[in-house]
Amino acid sequence: MEEIKLSITIPVKASEIYKAWLNSKGHTLFTGGEANISNKKNALFTAWDGYISGKNLELIKDKFIKQNWRTVEFNKNWPDSILEITLTETAGKTKLDLFHYGLQKGDGKKYKEGWKQHYFEPMKEFYTK
Numbered sequence: 001m002e003e004i005k006l007s008i009t010i011p012v013k014a015s016e017i018y019k020a021w022l023n024s025k026g027h028t029l030f031t032g033g034e035a036n037i038s039n040k041k042n043a044l045f046t047a048w049d050g051y052i053s054g055k056n057l058e059l060i061k062d063k064f065i066k067q068n069w070r071t072v073e074f075n076k077n078w079p080d081s082i083l084e085i086t087l088t089e090t091a092g093k094t095k096l097d098l099f100h101y102g103l104q105k106g107d108g109k110k111y112k113e114g115w116k117q118h119y120f121e122p123m124k125e126f127y128t129k
Contacts, residue, residue, distance in 0.1 A: 002108035003101035008120045010096060010127045014089035015062040017096060017123075021085065022056070022065065030126040031119060048118065054080060063087055069100070078104060096123075 010017060019039075020026030027035035033048035039059065046053045051071055058066035064087070068080035081102040088095045103111055 001101070002103040002105055003099070004103070004108055004112045004115065005100075006098045006112065006115055006120065008096050008098075008124065009093055010123060011093050012127050013092060014087040014094040016127075017087055017094055018062045018065070022059070030123050032122050033118065054083070057082075062089075074104075 020030055022037055022039035024035050024037050027037050027047060031048065033051070035045070035047040037043075037045035037047065038056075041056055041059055043056050044053070045056065045067070052069065053071075054067045054069040056065070056067055058064065065083075065085040067083045069083040070078075070080045074080075079102065081100060084099040084101075086097040086099075088097070098115060100111060100115070
């Protein structure tokens with residue numbers, strides 16, 4: 001199994017990122033891909049026009065999001081991977097730490113680039129307008 005660790009600092013409050021990540025309209029706006037997601041524990045979600053799906057496992061308001069996570073590229077027999085998002089706010093800026101683990105061997109590099117290209121770059125652009 002493989003894992004990914006990435007971080008980005010965004011010039012907004014942690015509450016804004018948390019709220020948008022777990023809201024269909026907000027998630028869609030900051031990524032550019034259609035999302036259906038909620039801020040309820042154990043709720044199922046989809047993102048990026050159905051490419052990503054999973055379930056909210058643990059939520060700590062404005063601080064932490066843990067989800068099981070898979071894409072349409074996962075073999076149906078593969079277990080879900082786990083995504084953990086930690087938000088740390090300092091002086092109105094938020095450091096987002098992403099830890100994504102349980103990926104199949106050989107998939108780490110692909111999904112690392114995907115996180116950068118389809119989440120971090122659009123989020124940075126969206127929140128710095």
